[in-house]
Amino acid sequence: MNAEPYLKFLVEEIHSVIFATIDTQGHPLTCAIDLMDHDAHGLYFLTATGKSFYHRLKRDGHIALSGMKGKDTLSCISISLQGQAREIGTARLPRLFALNPYMEKIYPTEASRRALTVFCIEQGSGEWFDLSKSPIKRASFAFGDIAPKTSGYFVSDTCTGCGRCLPLCPQQCVDVFNDKAVIEQAHCLHCGNCMQACPFDAVTFLK
Structure with missing residues (x-):
């Protein structure tokens, strides 16, 4: 950008x-x-x-x-x-x-x-x-010829789309598409609620 x-x-x-x-x-x-x-x-x-x-x-x-x-x-x-x-x-x-x-x-x-x-x-x-x-x-x-750093919470393919993370997001930036949760990165607070709630360890944090 x-x-x-x-x-x-x-x-x-x-x-x-x-x-x-x-x-x-x-x-x-x-x-x-x-x-x-x-x-x-x-x-x-x-x-x-x-x-x-x-x-x-x-x-x-x-x-x-x-x-x-x-x-x-x-x-x-x-x-x-x-x-x-x-x-x-x-x-x-x-x-x-x-x-x-x-x-x-x-x-x-x-x-x-x-x-x-x-x-x-x-x-x-x-x-x-x-x-x-x-x-x-x-x-x-x-x-200065360097790339922006990527950080935040990302959903892997082990997500089942159970939706347990949805009501915990304070900014309501998690949704389910095609049976998989998707995090809207531009609106994420990086609070970590989704990762803590996921029973399948499908959410990872990239520092």
Whole structure:
């Protein structure tokens, strides 16, 4: 699936996201970062070279991030992704400041921007999750020459179509066709009720 609408939503609608990186002991650390631009090559953000976040990125460019937009839980759209970030230097700084003029209040002079550098998330796979829809809507995407990750609950050929899973689905996204249960992946919450209820072990979870 084309990732551009999701990258655009991350930058223009969510903008401030929570990044996760790993410290020297292998423990996860999070921080809030603004996603400032996107194009066919990926997502762009900046940081200062004196920050611990910068040094974690240089040790290991693997990142994960999550962001959401909405006034409350049932109006929320969230996007999560994991990927690889690479430092690309300062050439893109003028564009990021032009697109995000509030940065001039944080770093008001050219001299104060000497420590800034830009990173690009060049590869990533993620998921769009929309709780404002009923049933919920989810979609996977990827960019940077990698395939979207497939995860969720799937029904094997050992299904007899008994229907025991149907009333347990909170989003009513399971139906029976040709004597076999079918899960509508775009509306599945990944709660696992169907797998727990199946007497024939016909439902499997793909991580």
